[in-house]
Amino acid sequence: MVLGRLLRDDRGGQAMLAVLLLVAVLVPILNLVVPEGNPWHVSTYTVTLLGKYLTYALLAVAVDLVWGYLGILSLGHAAFFGLGGYAMGMYLMRQIGDRGVYGHPVLPDFMVFLNWTELPWFWQGFDMFWFAVLMAILVPGVLAFVFGYLAFRSRVTGVYLSIMTQALTYALMLAFFRNEMGFGGNNGLTDFKDILGFDLTNDTTRIGLFLASALTLALGYLACRFIVTSRLGRVAVAIRDAEARTRFIGYRVDHVKLAIFTFSAMLAGIAGALYVPQVGIINPGEFSPLNSIELVIWVAIGGRATLYGAVIGAVLVNYGKTYFTGAFPEAWLFALGALFVLVTLFLPKGIAGLFSQAVTWWRVRRPRERTARVTP
Amino acid sequence: MPTRIPLHRGIWISSLLVLLCLFAVTRVSAEGSETVSFEAALIDLSDPSFAVKQAAVDVIAASGDPRAAALLQALAAGQLYVRDADRALVLVSPSAGDYRLRDALDGSELGEASRREVKKIAINNRMRTQLRTAIAALTLASPDPAVRLRAAQQMLGDPNPLVIQAIRDQLEEEENRQVRDYLTLSLALADLQDPATEIRLRGIDRLSGSLYPAARNGLNRLLSAETDPEVRDAAERARTHIERMRSLNEAAETLFFGLSLGSVLVLAAIGLAITFGVMGVINMAHGELIMIGAYTTYLVQQAMPHWIDYSLFVAIPAAFIVAGLMGILIERTVIRFLYGRPLETLLATFGISLILQQLVRTTISAQNVAVQNPSWMSGSLQINPALALTYSRLYILIFALLVFFALLVILKRTALGLQVRAVAQNRAMARSMGVRSGRVDALTFGLGAGVAGVAGVALSQLTNVGPNMGQAYIIDSFMVVVFGGVGNLWGTLVAGLTLGVANKLMEPWAGAVLAKILVLVFIILFIQKRPRGLFPQRGRAADG
Numbered sequence: 001m002v003l004g005r006l007l008r009d010d011r012g013g014q015a016m017l018a019v020l021l022l023v024a025v026l027v028p029i030l031n032l033v034v035p036e037g038n039p040w041h042v043s044t045y046t047v048t049l050l051g052k053y054l055t056y057a058l059l060a061v062a063v064d065l066v067w068g069y070l071g072i073l074s075l076g077h078a079a080f081f082g083l084g085g086y087a088m089g090m091y092l093m094r095q096i097g098d099r100g101v102y103g104h105p106v107l108p109d110f111m112v113f114l115n116w117t118e119l120p121w122f123w124q125g126f127d128m129f130w131f132a133v134l135m136a137i138l139v140p141g142v143l144a145f146v147f148g149y150l151a152f153r154s155r156v157t158g159v160y161l162s163i164m165t166q167a168l169t170y171a172l173m174l175a176f177f178r179n180e181m182g183f184g185g186n187n188g189l190t191d192f193k194d195i196l197g198f199d200l201t202n203d204t205t206r207i208g209l210f211l212a213s214a215l216t217l218a219l220g221y222l223a224c225r226f227i228v229t230s231r232l233g234r235v236a237v238a239i240r241d242a243e244a245r246t247r248f249i250g251y252r253v254d255h256v257k258l259a260i261f262t263f264s265a266m267l268a269g270i271a272g273a274l275y276v277p278q279v280g281i282i283n284p285g286e287f288s289p290l291n292s293i294e295l296v297i298w299v300a301i302g303g304r305a306t307l308y309g310a311v312i313g314a315v316l317v318n319y320g321k322t323y324f325t326g327a328f329p330e331a332w333l334f335a336l337g338a339l340f341v342l343v344t345l346f347l348p349k350g351i352a353g354l355f356s357q358a359v360t361w362w363r364v365r366r367p368r369e370r371t372a373r374v375t376p
Numbered sequence: 377m378p379t380r381i382p383l384h385r386g387i388w389i390s391s392l393l394v395l396l397c398l399f400a401v402t403r404v405s406a407e408g409s410e411t412v413s414f415e416a417a418l419i420d421l422s423d424p425s426f427a428v429k430q431a432a433v434d435v436i437a438a439s440g441d442p443r444a445a446a447l448l449q450a451l452a453a454g455q456l457y458v459r460d461a462d463r464a465l466v467l468v469s470p471s472a473g474d475y476r477l478r479d480a481l482d483g484s485e486l487g488e489a490s491r492r493e494v495k496k497i498a499i500n501n502r503m504r505t506q507l508r509t510a511i512a513a514l515t516l517a518s519p520d521p522a523v524r525l526r527a528a529q530q531m532l533g534d535p536n537p538l539v540i541q542a543i544r545d546q547l548e549e550e551e552n553r554q555v556r557d558y559l560t561l562s563l564a565l566a567d568l569q570d571p572a573t574e575i576r577l578r579g580i581d582r583l584s585g586s587l588y589p590a591a592r593n594g595l596n597r598l599l600s601a602e603t604d605p606e607v608r609d610a611a612e613r614a615r616t617h618i619e620r621m622r623s624l625n626e627a628a629e630t631l632f633f634g635l636s637l638g639s640v641l642v643l644a645a646i647g648l649a650i651t652f653g654v655m656g657v658i659n660m661a662h663g664e665l666i667m668i669g670a671y672t673t674y675l676v677q678q679a680m681p682h683w684i685d686y687s688l689f690v691a692i693p694a695a696f697i698v699a700g701l702m703g704i705l706i707e708r709t710v711i712r713f714l715y716g717r718p719l720e721t722l723l724a725t726f727g728i729s730l731i732l733q734q735l736v737r738t739t740i741s742a743q744n745v746a747v748q749n750p751s752w753m754s755g756s757l758q759i760n761p762a763l764a765l766t767y768s769r770l771y772i773l774i775f776a777l778l779v780f781f782a783l784l785v786i787l788k789r790t791a792l793g794l795q796v797r798a799v800a801q802n803r804a805m806a807r808s809m810g811v812r813s814g815r816v817d818a819l820t821f822g823l824g825a826g827v828a829g830v831a832g833v834a835l836s837q838l839t840n841v842g843p844n845m846g847q848a849y850i851i852d853s854f855m856v857v858v859f860g861g862v863g864n865l866w867g868t869l870v871a872g873l874t875l876g877v878a879n880k881l882m883e884p885w886a887g888a889v890l891a892k893i894l895v896l897v898f899i900i901l902f903i904q905k906r907p908r909g910l911f912p913q914r915g916r917a918a919d920g
Contacts, residue, residue, distance in 0.1 A: 147900075150904040151904060156903055158719070160858060162658075162719065164903055166851060166854075167855060167896050167899065168896075170851050171893045171896040171900075174892055174893050175889075175893050177889065289847075293726050297723060330734070330737075330738055333734035333737075334731055334734050337728060337729070337734065338731065339727065340726055341727040343723075344714065344723050345714070
């Protein structure tokens with residue numbers, strides 16, 4: 001069975017998927033069936049929060065795929081996430097129809113406000129859900145493809161590539177802040193009403209989005225797992241560890257990089273598309289360089305090159321963020337900053353590394369008691 | 377005996393005293409007679425006869441009294457009244473139906489009066505002309521260049537022959553260049569209104585290439601009414617010439633703004649050129665070191681509020697030391713464990729940048745703080761009427777160059793610089809030659825951080841100082857260093873200035889934000905073409 005092959009040596013992944021399945025079953029029940037007031041009741045707010053974490057987790061998996069297995073530290077994945085989000089946001093804007101403040105049948109409010117008379121060409125087609133989803137995948141994909149094609153062909157690597165991806169995000173942020181771009185400028189896209197005819201404020205819609213996020217995360221995880229365990233994945237690891245050697249052996253390094261980088265960007269786009277209907281807004285702040293770096297730290301904390309570690313890191317850090325910004329808003333940046341420093345200094349393999357270290361330690365200790373010590 | 381004055385010296389002193397007294401008496405009597413005629417003329421001003429009034433104006437104009445100009449200006453403007461009760465001259469401004477009175481001579485408030493209590497001093501057209509010339513002559517002769525300049529600006533293009541004569545007289549002895557320019561311009565503009573064709577042509581000739589807006593307006597006015605084809609032709613040519621000169625000056629101004637922006641970029645990036653370029657450390661907290669420098673300026677100014685003019689000279693070394701020590705602290709506690717792992721360094725220093733930002737927010741304020749500009753930083757250097765360079769930008773441009781060359785000297789001419797380059801090229805070899813690489817690393821990083829702090833002092837004079845200011849510069853700084861070529865200080869200088877000028881050149885037609893985006897996109901594409909920047913390192917160091 002394919003699933004078995006993918007997860008054979010992936011204890012962490014098995015555990016993560018099992019927990020994900022459990023959460024995906026329990027949360028809707030606890031939200032819909034258990035009545036409010038019962039201590040077991042999960043509020044819709046929490047459901048949405050969990051859904052948001054899951055989309056972040058998918059984004060982190062996408063980053064881990066390129067950083068952990070390909071050695072590319074992309075500081076531009078928030079941009080792909082944001083582009084996917086904007087594509088979905090445009091669909092949701094079109095769904096508002098004439099229910100906006102100005103009541104224009106076609107144009108979103110901000111365009112009426114800017115005195116535009118007709119829909120710009122790049123807004124055409126976004127009234128169809130399938131088109132928006134396609135664009136949420138294609139636009140980040142094409143951008144990553146073009147950027148990656150140029151960068152990998154001329155062998156821009158390491159820190160240079162990181163800074164270039166950061167510049168890309170920064171340029172996109174500046175561009176989306178401009179009102180003339182036609183994406184709502186500073187305010188972004190918001191005030192969404194419904195998706196596929198379902199009211200976005202409805203509990204069942206929220207549960208639906210949550211389940212969709214969980215399902216997509218599972219599928220995305222398996223897809224990444226598929227790449228990692230395939231021959232392509234092994235070449236990718238070879239490139240990460242010794243790029244020049246892999247090239248001399250005869251592998252087309254830039255093709256491998258381009259394929260995985262583009263796939264990762266598409267995954268980030270999907271995560272963005274799932275994120276927007278749950279949080280109800282998308283604005284240029286999503287492109288801020290801070291976001292891109294922050295999500296790298298999720299992966300670093302969870303454990304690089306494990307995939308499931310990315311999920312753990314994303315959920316943990318974001319839970320911490322939600323908690324800290326609520327309880328001690330002053331302390332959050334201190335905590336995040338300290339995390340960056342401490343994890344890179346003392347926890348190079350992240351939380352997943354801690355697990356595997358503990359397991360190895362356990363396994364090595366046990367046989368030692370029974371048999372003679374084997375020198376390494 | 378020290379107390380006794382010898383006799384002959386006593387005689388000398390007493391005769392000197394007598395002389396002084398005599399001199400003083402003559403001075404007083406001379407002033408007295410002037411005052412008398414001035415006062416008499418004042419009384420004559422309220423005489424109903426225009427002839428008497430004209431004579432009085434002449435006396436006042438010739439009196440040399442410092443109050444004369446203001447008085448005549450008030451008369452010409454129709455604000456000079458005489459109070460019936462005591463025949464005193466008053467300045468009048470209407471207030472709620474009544475008049476508010478001020479003394480015409482010393483300007484003191486005299487309270488309100490009804491319309492019946494005062495009488496306006498009437499003037500006729502002849503008096504107006506007479507007044508205009510008298511005022512022109514009086515103000516043009518003022519010892520204060522600012523007053524002369526204002527006078528010259530007010531009578532710009534006045535075709536009255538008497539005014540022209542006054543201008544010609546003044547022009548012969550005028551020493552202030554700006555006033556001279558205005559006077560010449562005034563004569564040329566007056567020429568334009570002359571009925572004689574050759575005089576008009578002379579005026580056009582003089583105006584050609586002038587950068588004063590009045591010159592272009594004068595030519596436009598002439599062209600709207602002129603019929604003589606020869607004059608029209610000359611005027612057209614002169615106007616084209618003016619346009620060309622103006623656009624030339626505009627280009628110079630754009631260049632200056634570009635260089636100014638470039639100098640800011642160079643300042644922000646130059647510390648990074650050391651930490652990133654020479655040491656290979658990705659320091660994402662670089663922007664926050666700049667911020668620390670700016671906040672040091674703020675704190676220095678808080679400590680010496682009465683010495684703002686000198687605060688920057690204290691702030692520059694202070695910022696260097698504070699930011700440098702912070703840099704050494706960062707290097708010793710974090711970065712030193714991460715050499716050879718650039719991506720991890722990037723993440724760790726980013727964490728430090730977050731901590732520093734929050735530290736400033738918590739300890740000082742989350743809002744921007746007000747850093748004052750010393751008085752010598754404000755104002756601008758007027759090159760010509762169409763081109764003015766603001767001092768703050770000019771000084772910062774010079775300052776950036778100074779910092780750059782100082783760093784160049786440190787790296788190329790000092791023992792520390794030699795060690796820094798040795799460690800950067802081959803750490804193991806340098807160590808085996810006895811270089812204490814750990815100490816060199818700390819000092820190099822401290823140097824880069826200190827320079828960032830100094831940059832912060834300069835930037836505090838141009839932009840807002842707040843907890844987020846560092847983030848605005850970090851990406852630009854990396855762009856500059858990468859564009860210039862890592863490990864090359866000259867590359868950083870050229871790249872910074874080039875990007876600044878390119879940005880400003882694009883701004884007029886693209887807008888500020890789009891220009892910035894285009895520059896970013898350009899650099900992204902440029903790095904694809906030349907991954908090692910404008911001036912790549914060659915040889916062994918390049919393999920690093």
